[in-house]
Amino acid sequence: MPDSLLHVQNLRTYFFTYAGIVKAVDDISLDVGRGETLGVVGESGSGKTVTAQSVLRIVPSPGKIVGGTIEFEGKSLLKLREKEMRRIRGKEIAYVPQDPTTTLDPVYRVGEQLSEVIMRHHNISKRDALAKSTDLLRNVEIPDPEIRINQYPHELSGGTKQRVAIARALAGDPTLILADEPTTALDVTIQAQILDLLKELKNRLNVAMVLITHDMGIVADVCDRVTVLYAGQVCESGTVEQVFEKPKHPYTQALLTSVPNLALRKQKLLVIPGNVPNLIEPPSGCRFNPRCPHAQQICIDRVPELEQIGEGRLVHCHRWKELDLKSPVAS
Amino acid sequence: MTLTAETVLEVRELTKHFPVYEKGVILKRKLGDVHAVDQVSFDIKKNETFGLVGESGCGKTTIAKCMLYLEPPTSGEILFNEKNITEIFKKARKDQVLALRRQMQYIFQNPYSSLDPRMTVADIIMEPLEVHKHIPRNQWQDRMYELLRMVGLEDYHAERYPHEFSGGQRQRVCIARALAVDPQFIAADEPVASLDVSVRAQILNLLQELQQKLGITYLYISHDLSTVRHICHRVAVMYLGKIVEIAETDELFENPLHPYTVALLSAIPVPDPKKKTHRIILPGEVPSPVNPPPACRFHPRCPRRIDICSKVEPSLLEARPGHWLACHNPWPSKSTASYNV
Numbered sequence: 298m299p300d301s302l303l304h305v306q307n308l309r310t311y312f313f314t315y316a317g318i319v320k321a322v323d324d325i326s327l328d329v330g331r332g333e334t335l336g337v338v339g340e341s342g343s344g345k346t347v348t349a350q351s352v353l354r355i356v357p358s359p360g361k362i363v364g365g366t367i368e369f370e371g372k373s374l375l376k377l378r379e380k381e382m383r384r385i386r387g388k389e390i391a392y393v394p395q396d397p398t399t400t401l402d403p404v405y406r407v408g409e410q411l412s413e414v415i416m417r418h419h420n421i422s423k424r425d426a427l428a429k430s431t432d433l434l435r436n437v438e439i440p441d442p443e444i445r446i447n448q449y450p451h452e453l454s455g456g457t458k459q460r461v462a463i464a465r466a467l468a469g470d471p472t473l474i475l476a477d478e479p480t481t482a483l484d485v486t487i488q489a490q491i492l493d494l495l496k497e498l499k500n501r502l503n504v505a506m507v508l509i510t511h512d513m514g515i516v517a518d519v520c521d522r523v524t525v526l527y528a529g530q531v532c533e534s535g536t537v538e539q540v541f542e543k544p545k546h547p548y549t550q551a552l553l554t555s556v557p558n559l560a561l562r563k564q565k566l567l568v569i570p571g572n573v574p575n576l577i578e579p580p581s582g583c584r585f586n587p588r589c590p591h592a593q594q595i596c597i598d599r600v601p602e603l604e605q606i607g608e609g610r611l612v613h614c615h616r617w618k619e620l621d622l623k624s625p626v627a628s
Numbered sequence: 629m630t631l632t633a634e635t636v637l638e639v640r641e642l643t644k645h646f647p648v649y650e651k652g653v654i655l656k657r658k659l660g661d662v663h664a665v666d667q668v669s670f671d672i673k674k675n676e677t678f679g680l681v682g683e684s685g686c687g688k689t690t691i692a693k694c695m696l697y698l699e700p701p702t703s704g705e706i707l708f709n710e711k712n713i714t715e716i717f718k719k720a721r722k723d724q725v726l727a728l729r730r731q732m733q734y735i736f737q738n739p740y741s742s743l744d745p746r747m748t749v750a751d752i753i754m755e756p757l758e759v760h761k762h763i764p765r766n767q768w769q770d771r772m773y774e775l776l777r778m779v780g781l782e783d784y785h786a787e788r789y790p791h792e793f794s795g796g797q798r799q800r801v802c803i804a805r806a807l808a809v810d811p812q813f814i815a816a817d818e819p820v821a822s823l824d825v826s827v828r829a830q831i832l833n834l835l836q837e838l839q840q841k842l843g844i845t846y847l848y849i850s851h852d853l854s855t856v857r858h859i860c861h862r863v864a865v866m867y868l869g870k871i872v873e874i875a876e877t878d879e880l881f882e883n884p885l886h887p888y889t890v891a892l893l894s895a896i897p898v899p900d901p902k903k904k905t906h907r908i909i910l911p912g913e914v915p916s917p918v919n920p921p922p923a924c925r926f927h928p929r930c931p932r933r934i935d936i937c938s939k940v941e942p943s944l945l946e947a948r949p950g951h952w953l954a955c956h957n958p959w960p961s962k963s964t965a966s967y968n969v
Contacts, residue, residue: 340824454913484683485851486910489895493909511825514897537901553899555829557858566829566858572794573824588826626900 301368302505303329303352303390303473308365310344310351317577321347321360323529326603326611329473334499334506336520336537338513338552342573344529345509346395349475352507353392354382369473388418391466393476397458401450407434407461408446414468433464437494456487463494467502477509492519513552517541522609525549528574528584531603535610541626545612548585550622583615591620636813636845637672637695642704644690648918663917664690666869667704669944672813677839677846679860679877681853681892683914686866688849689737692815695847696732708732708813730760733806737818739798743790749776749801750786756808775804779834796827803834807842815847820855832859853896857881865889868925869917871944875951885947885958887932924956932957 310322322344329335339345350356352367354374367374369390374382386392394400402410411433412426421429427446434442437460450458459479466474476495480488496519499506508520516523517537524534525546532546544550554567571588574580580587586596593616601615614620645661665687672678680688693699695706697717706713708728716728736742743752753772757763763771773783779800790798799819806814816835820828832855838844850856856863857877864874865886873886884890891908910929915921921928927937934957947953 340826456913484914485853485895486683486891487913488897489907490909492897493907512897513899517899517901517903518897541899541901552826556825556899557829557832557854566833568829568833569826570830572796572827626902 300331302331304368306366309363312360319576327524332503334520336516336523337509339526343526388469390473391471393466393479395478396482397462418469437464473505475507533612545617546614547589634674635671636674638707640705642668643702645702660918663869677860679856679863680849682866687869730809731812733811733814735816735819738822779804795823813845817849872954885953886955890959
């Protein structure tokens with residue numbers, strides 16, 4: 298990547314539980330360029346959220362980052378001291394959590410929560426911080442920000458709460474926003490509003506974004522590039538056009554064809570057999586092999602290399618060269 | 629699939645209000661009603677999958693619960709095979725009520741909370757057999773294994789507990805439990821919403837297969853229009869307790885007439901980077917069902933609002949053969965090419 302902002306290489310984050318070691322993130326690499334939106338797609342348990350938490354170094358116990366490097370603007374985040382890391386969190390890298398209902402503090406007014414972030418990172422008075430909070434709310438298109446600023450989170454609807462969470466992420470003028478399923482808890486019409494807001498903010502503020510989601514539709518709509526995760530590993534990554542039109546990993550193809558599509562009518566849905574694997578004892582070799590229609594002996598015996606097959610195009614499959622995977626999008 | 633015209637279920641002006649009380653220690657003052665469902669009418673034909681779509685809080689689940697008398701309706705009639713079920717549930721003897729329950733079953737949204745964690749799968753599936761006693765006791769076990777296989781589980785799963793299963797498998801257990809009494813009609817309330825994307829297709833295909841094999845009629849409730857398009861024959865779109873549009877699936881998706889349906893369709897992200905869709909963004913949020921807007925409930929957010937919309941409530945009329953619509957100023961049908969489909 299010529300102008301890389303965030304560079305994650307071979308990240309491993311394990312959870313040391315009583316039942317065993319859960320390898321939630323096991324060799325994940327990704328890149329985000331300046332001003333770029335990267336979609337991170339995967340099902341529950343694929344390691345999307347833990348990757349984002351690892352970047353901010355807020356992995357909850359008993360989780361630990363056990364390997365890999367995370368570079369942000371040339372700094373190695375895993376080597377920083379906690380005090381230095383605090384200056385990055387919220388200021389340079391911000392986080393928009395999945396469910397705004399549980400992440401806004403119910404006992405503080407909206408304005409107080411926003412000015413807390415502003416005052417932490419800028420040396421300004423409380424009054425100025427509150428004025429800036431009002432601007433932030435205006436920025437995320439909340440009507441009547443002067444009234445909202447004095448309200449508590451329970452007085453707001455789900456969509457407005459998510460806007461407040463986005464405003465809070467913007468409070469430190471970050472260069473990178475990690476948005477973890479920012480629309481999953483919302484209705485479709487509200488989701489459309491929030492996605493439009495994110496696209497608009499990205500263009501206006503030129504902020505880079507990692508958008509975590511399980512919805513390929515959102516990726517196609519909002520993102521420039523995409524990394525597909527499965528069971529704690531990268532399946533493939535590339536630009537949105539490359540991955541949607543010419544998927545190289547059978548899992549990506551299956552994701553594209555097993556989801557009911559408005560444009561494709563009532564043919565039988567292609568089924569991915571089986572279930573998402575258990576990460577304490579993941580399948581040997583390629584983790585997708587028990588569910589893969591193209592699996593061969595080598596897929597069970599050996600873990601495939603994460604091969605670079607083009608500029609920013611990675612594939613994690615033994616057989617990508619021989620397989621000619623059809624995408625429903627290309628036709 | 630060709631549909632026989634025989635109607636299984638008829639819903640006539642169904643209304644369900646939930647009273648809201650002030651929180652008080654001794655005296656409770658009634659503050660108003662949540663107008664969950666207001667004067668809704670539709671019918672479901674034999675062997676059909678009838679979809680009910682809308683956003684959260686629009687009354688989809690309440691309708692399904694009223695149809696099975698899990699919630700008594702405030703007013704209105706529900707006819708199942710031409711019998712008024714409200715009367716049966718209120719007045720009839722217990723055996724008649726049971727006979728009716730046997731024909732109507734429910735699949736709940738969340739398979740994590742609708743299975744008793746202390747019962748094995750065998751117990752869960754055999755419980756309806758025990759309640760209804762429609763087959764002799766010595767055949768229960770065989771029937772249970774037959775049901776397990778029917779929904780794609782293995783015999784050895786019978787002795788396990790729900791926590792040992794993944795979400796998709798649990799939903800299969802729920803389906804087996806609903807099938808245990810050979811129902812004619814199943815209300816499936818967001819059966820795939822809580823499942824992983826890669827597992828959803830399995831459950832949708834299973835529901836379709838069972839319909840073809842056993843001739844079941846479904847009420848399929850969802851907020852996800854793409855699964856609705858996949859599985860349903862006819863669809864009703866709801867907004868704030870009212871049905872705004874009913875049509876055959878293809879007709880609804882290709883020629884939506886109600887501005888809300890159009891906005892809903894345009895809001896779905898399409899997994900194709902080349903299709904830059906024109907989104908119709910609705911301003912604001914769904915209003916409170918305690919004080920729904922007068923006349924057309926959608927008018928405060930509607931892009932095609934005209935004067936009459938805030939004064940006269942539109943009634944559900946047949947705009948085209950089989951396509952019912954409640955709108956004063958429908959979407960012009962020519963411009964529909966501009967969004968998703």
